[in-house]
Amino acid sequence: MKKLEDTKIAVIGLGYVGLPLARLFSTKYKTIGYDLNSARVKRLSEGFDDTLEVDNSLLRSALDNGFKCTDDLEAIRDCDVYIVAVPTPVDVNNRPDLKPLIGASTTVGKVIAKDNIVIYESTVYPGVTEEECLPVVESVSGLKFNKDFYAGYSPERINPGDKEHTVETIKKVTSGSTPEVADFVDALYNSVLINGTHKAPSIRVAEASKIIENSQRDVNIAFMNELAKIFNAMGIDTTEVIEAASSKWNFLKYKPGLVGGHCIGVDPYYLIQKAQVYGVLPRIMTNARRLNDGMGDYVANQTLKLMNKKGVLVKDANILILGITFKENCPDCRNSKVVDIVHALSEYTGNITICDPWANAEVIKKEYGLEIIKSLDKCGEKSFDAVILAVAHNKFLDLDIRKYLKDNGILYDVKAVLPKNMVDGRL
Secondary structure, rough: OOHHHEEEEHHHHHHOOOOOOOOOHHHOEEEEEEOHHHHHHHHHOOOOOOOOOOOHHHHHOOOOOEEEOOHHHHHOOOOOOEEOOOOOOOOOOOEEEHHHHHHHEEEEHHHHHOOOOOEEEEOOOOOHHHHHHHHHHHHHHHHOEEEEEEEEEEOOOOOOOOOOOOOOOOOEEEOOHHHHHHHHHHHHHHHOOOOOOOOOOOHHHHHHHHHHHHHHHHHHHHHHHHHHHHHHOOOOOOHHHHHOOOOOOOOOOOOOOOOOOOOOOOOHHHHHHHHHOOOOHHHHHHHHHHHHHHHHHHHHHHHHHHHHHHHOOOOOOOEEOHHHHHHOOOOOOOOOOOHHHHHHHOOOOOOOOEOOOOOOOHHHHHHHHHHHOOOOOOOOOOOOOOOOOOOOOOOOOOHHHHHHHEEEEEEEEEEOOOOOHHOOOEE
């Protein structure tokens, strides 16, 4: 291993995780970002990050100071540390899909050299790094793990759209395949992080720590979603219940809602599957996933119920859905659960308008086959029989949403952010 200060880094995968990390490392080390998406690389090289995770001015400053983005494999051949930050999705049956990780490991195997280190950041179940990824690197490179090359694992903690908990400010877990490598990986991340690191005793512990972070949130949100269903059936406002309970010092203030995105709505499936390999049926996690995945249908059914109560004809009704990204003030539409609302309502009407100023219309069309509009400029007043506020973008909170409703139209607030007297129903 080279001296820390002489390290040259390649970050493989320039998405929501890889780009901010590569930009940060470039402030102290010679850093190259590698991605298979040539169009993405071109935009980044011109100083534009379409994910909005890295401010364009910061990106351009990094480029001016030597940071490079490339889709040329040869450009990363002489690096010392290879950091893999690719997605870990699930397939249509919610089974872990390791193809991006195996592909990235193959890429590393083609360029890694003696004494180099490969560090994985992708969220996985315990054992993936050493049992699935590193054998691929060995096979492709012809090098021997922990003899010719080494490994680390430092799970990502990027929260898309969060401008407070950025990669610079978060505390990161680190680990290495030998004590010496663990120290090196820890020192490498510590050198650029404001709040330091936690060095885990093994790669498997680090992998497990990451996956339970998101699984814990999933279970807690599922509990609140279950409570919302119970209290709605009782005619009790869930938000008011949570506010009252929050007066206790150790109450955890989770809220009900749609659980989409690439982390909380996906990662638990990795641990669920691996647990069953060991003969353990993770009932709480499995039930939480099932409950959270059903919330889109629940919101649609609640909306239809309110329409019926007000005498609004459901068949062929004009419905407006505000927001399709998986969270507010962010363009990330991966695993959007708003789509489930659309599909459920589509059984009753084809007149559904989706508005989202943050979402990329081409991406939504490609991923979900849905058309969206970016603003309500062309929507007249009193146009809709129902409006569902699905994502609490700031631009929506500034709107007079009820002006778009017909006189007997209903407004359903998924995020419970609007005044109670303004809405007809909310989670």
